[in-house]
Amino acid sequence: MRGKFIVLEGGEGAGKSSALSWLRTELSHDEFVFTREPGGTPNAEEIRNTIIAHREDDLDPLTQLLLFEAARREHVLRTIMPSLALGKHVISDRFSAATYAYQVIAAERPELKEFFDLIDANVCDGCAPDHTLFLDIDPEIGIRRKEGSGDRLNVFDEKDIAFHNRVRVGMNEYFKGRSYTAIDASQDQQTVREHIKRIILSVVHGTQP
Amino acid sequence: MRGKFIVLEGGEGAGKSSALSWLRTELSHDEFVFTREPGGTPNAEEIRNTIIAHREDDLDPLTQLLLFEAARREHVLRTIMPSLALGKHVISDRFSAATYAYQVIAAERPELKEFFDLIDANVCDGCAPDHTLFLDIDPEIGIRRKEGSGDRLNVFDEKDIAFHNRVRVGMNEYFKGRSYTAIDASQDQQTVREHIKRIILSVVHGTQP
Numbered sequence: 001m002r003g004k005f006i007v008l009e010g011g012e013g014a015g016k017s018s019a020l021s022w023l024r025t026e027l028s029h030d031e032f033v034f035t036r037e038p039g040g041t042p043n044a045e046e047i048r049n050t051i052i053a054h055r056e057d058d059l060d061p062l063t064q065l066l067l068f069e070a071a072r073r074e075h076v077l078r079t080i081m082p083s084l085a086l087g088k089h090v091i092s093d094r095f096s097a098a099t100y101a102y103q104v105i106a107a108e109r110p111e112l113k114e115f116f117d118l119i120d121a122n123v124c125d126g127c128a129p130d131h132t133l134f135l136d137i138d139p140e141i142g143i144r145r146k147e148g149s150g151d152r153l154n155v156f157d158e159k160d161i162a163f164h165n166r167v168r169v170g171m172n173e174y175f176k177g178r179s180y181t182a183i184d185a186s187q188d189q190q191t192v193r194e195h196i197k198r199i200i201l202s203v204v205h206g207t208q209p
Numbered sequence: 210m211r212g213k214f215i216v217l218e219g220g221e222g223a224g225k226s227s228a229l230s231w232l233r234t235e236l237s238h239d240e241f242v243f244t245r246e247p248g249g250t251p252n253a254e255e256i257r258n259t260i261i262a263h264r265e266d267d268l269d270p271l272t273q274l275l276l277f278e279a280a281r282r283e284h285v286l287r288t289i290m291p292s293l294a295l296g297k298h299v300i301s302d303r304f305s306a307a308t309y310a311y312q313v314i315a316a317e318r319p320e321l322k323e324f325f326d327l328i329d330a331n332v333c334d335g336c337a338p339d340h341t342l343f344l345d346i347d348p349e350i351g352i353r354r355k356e357g358s359g360d361r362l363n364v365f366d367e368k369d370i371a372f373h374n375r376v377r378v379g380m381n382e383y384f385k386g387r388s389y390t391a392i393d394a395s396q397d398q399q400t401v402r403e404h405i406k407r408i409i410l411s412v413v414h415g416t417q418p
Binding site for chain 1: 327
């Protein structure tokens with residue numbers, strides 16, 4: 001039986017990465033494949049490095065969009081679809097929602113909406129998440145958390161609060177009409193983690209959504 | 210006055226690179242900017258490395274298309290358009306025609322035609338070559354030349370003759386209705402070079418096409 005495809009999304013400092021580290025210790029690696037975007041294949045990880053690097057010549061939002069979709073294409077073909085076909089469940093740190101929220105809405109390029117839809121549909125070729133968990137947090141709180149964490153900041157972390165507020169708006173817009181659960185990520189860490197795990201297991205066992 | 214944008218295209222072994230090396234010594238660097246695709250900016254050169262690298266996981270043609278267009282976006286924004294605006298003439302080793310010929314036609318993905326048109330139009334945003342020089346050669350002759358040259362072969366050089374024949378068909382299809390000159394690249398090297406130089410100067414002086 002085909003596995004389930006579950007995505008975790010969230011703004012900066014929502015605790016997505018630490019929740020994923022915890023889930024890796026909680027869920028069986030015989031049943032679950034953990035992966036991330038951009039990345040998840042050697043070529044896609046190389047594209048990731050180009051995207052998040054700090055260089056003199058900042059990437060145009062359209063360039064970013066094309067690079068994210070290029071990495072996604074490899075990820076879908078080489079990692080996600082083969083794993084699902086083997087009956088494994090795939091948990092991905094980010095997927096299409098992030099491209100829409102960051103490169104279209106937060107980058108203030110609404111003219112790219114249809115363009116994104118068309119490219120993403122071709123790239124994913126029917127491979128859509130069965131469910132997405134959205135770790136939602138007020139960007140003011142998220143950024144403060146991230147700054148306090150000692151994690152290295154990437155090119156997106158360093159954007160201003162208005163940018164991160166637009167990311168949040170974009171995420172909510174993207175999820176409208178799709179199968180997702182928003183989780184209040186300002187709650188204590190363990191509550192959030194247990195909630196995520198509960199949802200994942202219910203999706204896998206077909207009791208949700 | 211805005212400079213002219215001139216592109217050189219050609220199949221493997223058509224002598225494009227050596228003709229460009231010669232042109233660099235013939236044409237004034239005050240007037241002409243020499244650049245290449247994929248490449249022409251630090252980010253685009255990094256994307257180039259991802260595209261031409263030999264890895265275990267071959268890139269899907271759609272991934273290649275997206276990467277070429279991502280590199281082109283940076284090239285157009287950071288190098289080509291600013292140079293033209295300064296009144297410099299830009300000579301590029303390859304541009305959009307190659308993406309169409311290699312990733313759509315030679316890769317046998319005709320369903321990507323409209324997709325390519327839309328992405329390329331958004332990426333170039335009106336920045337089209339004033340003229341293209343197409344160094345045309347029978348792939349049988351071109352590949353034999355290239356193999357004899359001692360040049361390192363890349364991932365595209367190693368494709369079979371049928372692939373290179375399709376590239377040639379794709380190039381001819383792309384140029385239909387556009388401003389270009391096909392040059393018989395099986396002629397002796399100096400004849401071809403002088404022909405290229407003559408056309409470039411006539412485009413720059415507005416006497417051609």
